[in-house]
Amino acid sequence: MEDRFKMSILLDLYGTLLTDKQRDILNLYYNDDLSLAEIAENMETSRQAVFDIIKRCHKILLEYESRLGLMQKEISRENSKGELLGMLDGLAEGSRSGEISEIRSFVIENL
Amino acid sequence: MEDRFKMSILLDLYGTLLTDKQRDILNLYYNDDLSLAEIAENMETSRQAVFDIIKRCHKILLEYESRLGLMQKEISRENSKGELLGMLDGLAEGSRSGEISEIRSFVIENL
Known part of the structure; x- marks a missing residue:
């Protein structure tokens, strides 16, 4: 990715x-695509300070993901959801009970 | 709760x-239902030290939940899952396309 x-x-x-400040800076950098210099001006601080915060938070966020794995779970859930939707599409075409029982098992095991 | x-x-x-130590102590207390004295003996530390760690971690865990809300999301997901299973049960009894489209929308919005 x-x-x-x-x-x-x-x-x-x-x-x-x-912290609010860390989140603001990362938002400007990763979501609003501002340069380090622009963020520094925006936050009334130095380019180096902004760089240090981004570098440190980059590491912190990866550490949280390695401990909690929320992104990985989200990806896996999205895959399950896609699979479920595909099964429902299939069900809509053909007819019933075996498939429905299969969907039920899938939902119970995966969602 | x-x-x-x-x-x-x-x-x-x-x-x-x-930390591993914090997690071990909380596990013994909340999951294995050991007393503070038993945990202290087990971990070769004082009853007071065990009490302090549990008290501190209690606060830390509540703080994480207030920031990330994973338990709340889990509860909400379980509710959605139950609702979806109910819809599938309903579908298994009657017949098709309107209900299936309803299930699809539900899955897309909630899971």
Whole structure:
């Protein structure tokens, strides 16, 4: 996964564990695509300070993911959801009870 | 929700964010139902030290839940899952397309 895209997802998932300032800076960098210099001006601080915060939070977010794995679970859930929708599409074409029981088992095991 | 039960769930959800020692102690207390004195003996430390760790981690776990809300999301997902299973049961009795389309929308919005 492209790093910027991944960090933006991790920020969505774990942003509430950062300080407001850290979250603001990462938002400007990963979601609004501002440069370090622009963020520094925006936050009235130095480019180096912004760089350090981004670098540190990058590591923090990866650490949270390695411990809680919320992104990985989200991906797996999205896959299950897609699979379930495919099964429902199949059901809509043919006819009933065997398939329905299969869907039930799938939902119980995966969602 | 009964406090001990809630803490046991929070420990499942956020235990990887604690140190090994903190997690071990909370496991003995909330899941294995050992007394403070028993845990102290087990871990070769004082009853007071065990009490302090449990008290501190109790606060930490509640703080994680207030920031990430994983337990709340889990409850909400379980409710959705129950509702979906109910819909599938209904579908199995009657007949098709309107209901199936309803299930699809439900899955897309909720799971």
